[in-house]
Amino acid sequence: MTVQVLLFGKLCDVAGWRARAVSPAPASLNALRLVLGKEDQALAAALAGPGISAVLNREIVRGDAPLAANDEVAFLPPMSGG
Amino acid sequence: MTVQVLLFGKLCDVAGWRARAVSPAPASLNALRLVLGKEDQALAAALAGPGISAVLNREIVRGDAPLAANDEVAFLPPMSGG
Amino acid sequence: MIRLTDQAFEPGAELTAFARGRSETGAIASFLGLARGDAGAATALELEAYPEFTVAEIGKFVATATTRFELYDARVIHRIGAIAPGEPVVMVLTAAAHRREAFEACDCLMDYLKSRAPLWKKEHGPAGPRWVDPTTRDLADAARWD
Amino acid sequence: MIRLTDQAFEPGAELTAFARGRSETGAIASFLGLARGDAGAATALELEAYPEFTVAEIGKFVATATTRFELYDARVIHRIGAIAPGEPVVMVLTAAAHRREAFEACDCLMDYLKSRAPLWKKEHGPAGPRWVDPTTRDLADAARWD
Numbered sequence: 326m327t328v329q330v331l332l333f334g335k336l337c338d339v340a341g342w343r344a345r346a347v348s349p350a351p352a353s354l355n356a357l358r359l360v361l362g363k364e365d366q367a368l369a370a371a372l373a374g375p376g377i378s379a380v381l382n383r384e385i386v387r388g389d390a391p392l393a394a395n396d397e398v399a400f401l402p403p404m405s406g407g
Numbered sequence: 408m409t410v411q412v413l414l415f416g417k418l419c420d421v422a423g424w425r426a427r428a429v430s431p432a433p434a435s436l437n438a439l440r441l442v443l444g445k446e447d448q449a450l451a452a453a454l455a456g457p458g459i460s461a462v463l464n465r466e467i468v469r470g471d472a473p474l475a476a477n478d479e480v481a482f483l484p485p486m487s488g489g
Numbered sequence: 490m491i492r493l494t495d496q497a498f499e500p501g502a503e504l505t506a507f508a509r510g511r512s513e514t515g516a517i518a519s520f521l522g523l524a525r526g527d528a529g530a531a532t533a534l535e536l537e538a539y540p541e542f543t544v545a546e547i548g549k550f551v552a553t554a555t556t557r558f559e560l561y562d563a564r565v566i567h568r569i570g571a572i573a574p575g576e577p578v579v580m581v582l583t584a585a586a587h588r589r590e591a592f593e594a595c596d597c598l599m600d601y602l603k604s605r606a607p608l609w610k611k612e613h614g615p616a617g618p619r620w621v622d623p624t625t626r627d628l629a630d631a632a633r634w635d
Numbered sequence: 636m637i638r639l640t641d642q643a644f645e646p647g648a649e650l651t652a653f654a655r656g657r658s659e660t661g662a663i664a665s666f667l668g669l670a671r672g673d674a675g676a677a678t679a680l681e682l683e684a685y686p687e688f689t690v691a692e693i694g695k696f697v698a699t700a701t702t703r704f705e706l707y708d709a710r711v712i713h714r715i716g717a718i719a720p721g722e723p724v725v726m727v728l729t730a731a732a733h734r735r736e737a738f739e740a741c742d743c744l745m746d747y748l749k750s751r752a753p754l755w756k757k758e759h760g761p762a763g764p765r766w767v768d769p770t771t772r773d774l775a776d777a778a779r780w781d
Contacts, residue, residue, distance in 0.1 A: 334609030335620040383542045399539055405623045406608030407522050407579045416755030417766040465688045481685055487769045488754030489668050489725045501651030508646055512672040512721040519665045526658040575658040588745055596738050
């Protein structure tokens with residue numbers, strides 16, 4: 326019963342990690358944000374910042390969503406390619 | 408004492424020639440237009456049509472201009488490249 | 490159609506392949522973005538992607554643009570990983586019957602890639618690394634197509 | 636910088652040559668115009684120029700565009716003579732620090748070539764040859780930059 330969490334761009338630098346398993350799986354995206362933020366205030370602030378997107382199993386999610394075992398959640402900072 | 412005359416695009420097809428020497432050299436561009444038109448009414452009409460540019464010695468000329476021996480005059484129909 | 494690569498690519502070869510055998514395409518627009526050296530201020534770029542997601546998202550956008558601009562074809566090649574100054578970072582190619590559609594689609598795709606595609610760009614320079622945020626102009630450019 | 640040629644050219648090789656060694660150029664836009672077959676309605680194109688004059692006039696326009704759009708470089712290659720469907724007719728390349736300038740300059744140069752450069756285009760089709768006049772849209776496109 327874990328969810329896989331991925332961070333990209335500056336969120337990686339803030340947290341000091343790129344991917345980790347969170348176990349037990351929180352019930353929702355918002356619950357996952359709380360779990361991650363409790364251990365790391367800088368990450369909590371960064372995740373609450375402007376322009377952060379959440380992606381659940383490769384689909385963008387606005388707001389909250391329930392989580393299940395083996396879900397993949399990614400947090401994405403503002404994008405800039407090209 | 409000649410001027411070299413060049414026609415491009417549809418003007419060529421109308422006149423049936425691409426380049427010819429006109430001798431004696433007419434005194435001006437307008438005089439040259441008259442000389443060419445006197446022998447060929449279809450060309451006279453085409454040269455008087457919209458969007459015909461005259462080029463004298465590789466410079467575009469608006470309206471009339473004096474001609475001298477060995478000048479090169481080109482008449483250009485509306486342009487379309489690319 | 491969409492390719493992320495951590496290897497240098499050759500823009501001319503991409504254009505040649507894209508242009509081949511198109512007897513009904515009148516217009517091919519292309520854009521090639523190179524890593525600027527900024528006279529020594531930038532020593533390298535680093536591009537990060539969320540690979541499968543990034544390819545899928547760009548693919549969705551390309552499909553929308555293909556319909557909107559009546560394209561015959563479109564192609565996006567984007568570097569990821571470390572990129573030296575002068576190297577290609579991104580190439581967009583669009584094929585249409587006429588030039589206006591090809592130009593606009595290419596322009597629109599580049600605006601999307603600059604501020605809305607899941608890519609993250611870090612500049613390494615003498616003052617250390619910094620994550621690049623889209624500029625105000627990038628955001629305004631992308632909003633032109635909304 | 637400006638080349639008229641009665642031989643087929645290879646667009647990819649032109650892009651590769653143009654893009655080489657540019658550590659400060661961020662953006663290269665290019666446009667490639669191909670002869671369309673129009674599903675059999677056009678069997679060949681024929682392009683006429685007044686060679687030295689045409690090159691000089693295009694050169695003046697490119698110089699103006701280079702200043703206006705702050706280009707690092709620009710290149711125009713234009714076919715003359717007979718051109719088969721699917722073959723390249725024209726290629727414009729522009730290099731600038733940023734993409735907006737490169738795109739706009741390329742677009743502007745193409746609009747110029749379509750209706751204002753000393754070139755004359757004849758289409759050969761099943762119904763015989765006809766001289767192509769610039770379309771209303773071509774004229775309006777060129778006027779955008781006045």
